[in-house]
Amino acid sequence: MTxxxxxxxxxxxxxxxxxxxxxxxxxxLRIWGVAPDLLCLVTVAAALAGGPEQGALCGxxxxxxxxxxxxxxxxxxxxxxxxxxxxxxxxxxxxxPINSKVLTPGVVAVxxxxxxxxxxxxxxxxxxxxxxxxxxxxxxxxxxIESVDAAVLSLPVCWLLRRASRGSxxxxxxxxxxxxxxx
Amino acid sequence: xxxxxxxxxxxxxxxxxxLTSITLVTLDARGGTLGTVRSDARSVFDPITxxxxxxxxxxxxxxxxxxxxxxxxxxxxxxxxxxxxxQSNASATAAAQAEAAAIMAQADxxxxxxxxxxxxQVVGQNPENFDVSLExxxxxxxxxxxxxxxxxxxxxxxxxxxxxANGATVRVLxxxxxxxxxxxxxxxxAEATGVGPNSPLQVSGxxxxxxxxxxxxxxxxxxxxxxxxxxxxxGKVTSVSTDAGALHDTVSLAPLINPNQLVVVSVLxxxxxxx
Numbered sequence: 001m002t003x004x005x006x007x008x009x010x011x012x013x014x015x016x017x018x019x020x021x022x023x024x025x026x027x028x029l030r031i032w033g034v035a036p037d038l039l040c041l042v043t044v045a046a047a048l049a050g051g052p053e054q055g056a057l058c059g060x061x062x063x064x065x066x067x068x069x070x071x072x073x074x075x076x077x078x079x080x081x082x083x084x085x086x087x088x089x090x091x092x093x094x095x096x097p098i099n100s101k102v103l104t105p106g107v108v109a110v111x112x113x114x115x116x117x118x119x120x121x122x123x124x125x126x127x128x129x130x131x132x133x134x135x136x137x138x139x140x141x142x143x144x145i146e147s148v149d150a151a152v153l154s155l156p157v158c159w160l161l162r163r164a165s166r167g168s169x170x171x172x173x174x175x176x177x178x179x180x181x182x183x
Numbered sequence: 184x185x186x187x188x189x190x191x192x193x194x195x196x197x198x199x200x201x202l203t204s205i206t207l208v209t210l211d212a213r214g215g216t217l218g219t220v221r222s223d224a225r226s227v228f229d230p231i232t233x234x235x236x237x238x239x240x241x242x243x244x245x246x247x248x249x250x251x252x253x254x255x256x257x258x259x260x261x262x263x264x265x266x267x268x269x270q271s272n273a274s275a276t277a278a279a280q281a282e283a284a285a286i287m288a289q290a291d292x293x294x295x296x297x298x299x300x301x302x303x304q305v306v307g308q309n310p311e312n313f314d315v316s317l318e319x320x321x322x323x324x325x326x327x328x329x330x331x332x333x334x335x336x337x338x339x340x341x342x343x344x345x346x347x348a349n350g351a352t353v354r355v356l357x358x359x360x361x362x363x364x365x366x367x368x369x370x371x372x373a374e375a376t377g378v379g380p381n382s383p384l385q386v387s388g389x390x391x392x393x394x395x396x397x398x399x400x401x402x403x404x405x406x407x408x409x410x411x412x413x414x415x416x417x418g419k420v421t422s423v424s425t426d427a428g429a430l431h432d433t434v435s436l437a438p439l440i441n442p443n444q445l446v447v448v449s450v451l452x453x454x455x456x457x458x
Contacts, residue, residue: 052193076207
């Protein structure tokens with residue numbers, strides 16, 4: 001098995017574990033009624049560790065997993081949202097060296113807030129505008145708490161994804177790890 | 184020095200993923216086989232997650248307590264005083280007694296008495312923030328089907344949104360895509376719509392002449408083609424308002440149940456055509 005394949009499997013494993021934690025403890029982790037979005041956090045961390053391609057692929061996979069547990073929105077909507085977010089964050093990572101422990105929580109928080117907004121916007125485009133009917137206060141609460149949750153968890157999760165991404169082409173290109181020796 | 188040379192490939196990958204996602208959304212909207220895929224996948228995951236959740240409940244309770252520390256501190260103080268006053272030695276069996284009481288309370292529903300029902304335990308809640316649903320431990324093997332009404336003795340909880348062999352997902356009545364016909368005073372039917380997990384249902388388009396007042400309990404209308412039988416309490420009227428320039432009133436309807444505190448519910452086996 002090649003190092004890139006191993007890296008992809010490790011990232012996929014983390015995504016599955018994140019889903020498992022979310023569906024098992026997500027309700028218990030609610031703060032003022034808002035649960036954290038661990039799959040979005042994993043997507044953003046994967047994008048920061050492996051660039052736009054890994055971010056988009058990881059986002060797509062995480063989104064499909066999330067779609068399995070959603071009833072109200074069309075299957076594929078979360079996949080679309082998270083793959084876009086993963087790509088954009090990865091592209092941003094390539095363009096600017098966000099390899100700072102100080103900046104990472106802020107980037108993760110902003111990306112999470114954008115993800116909520118993009119999700120609602122796309123849901124509206126696909127005829128699910130009811131999701132925003134709860135009102136501005138609820139949406140602001142969701143955005144703020146999800147972003148704060150993501151920022152708090154960002155450092156360990158980003159560290160985990162950096163380790164898991166070792167050997168992937170994106171991580172090598174970003175200088176996160178050395179390229180695997182060719183035979 | 185490593186140089187990143189693959190932006191085009193990343194764009195192609197993104198384009199492929201976007202097209203795939205849009206295709207999936209379209210297929211799902213057309214009512215294809217994706218609903219079955221969702222159901223089958225959850226049949227695999229659900230037993231594992233339910234078992235893990237039950238086994239690790241103390242950790243979950245600890246995390247939940249940590250998240251709600253402020254309110255729990257006050258609640259704790261109140262409960263301490265209450266416990267000291269009661270001097271009860273039945274704490275060891277309190278949880279079991281509460282559950283048994285909830286099951287017994289479900290035995291005789293004060294409405295829809297002619298319909299068969301399946302009592303089910305609430306085993307989980309959807310962790311998503313824009314999708315209000317509960318997980319119950321009875322599914323198609325016990326006759327539960329998509330669209331069946333879910334109730335407690337207090338009133339309507341929601342409707343079955345999806346099923347597996349041994350479980351089902353219940354869309355709670357506060358969900359933004361939930362609608363139910365309600366019977367207004369004077370015999371007029373109207374439609375109540377969920378708005379979100381922390382908001383009352385909204386009944387719009389109400390004739391200002393309708394004698395509806397705060398405090399009234401509104402029941403399901405059960406009119407033709409309605410997916411709920413008549414007579415199930417839906418909620419209590421909290422306010423009747425008229426927007427400036429509007430020709431109709433809007434009624435706010437607070438649910439009679441708290442989805443976060445449900446232990447046992449009843450699924451009414453109702454096809455929508457059952458008398």
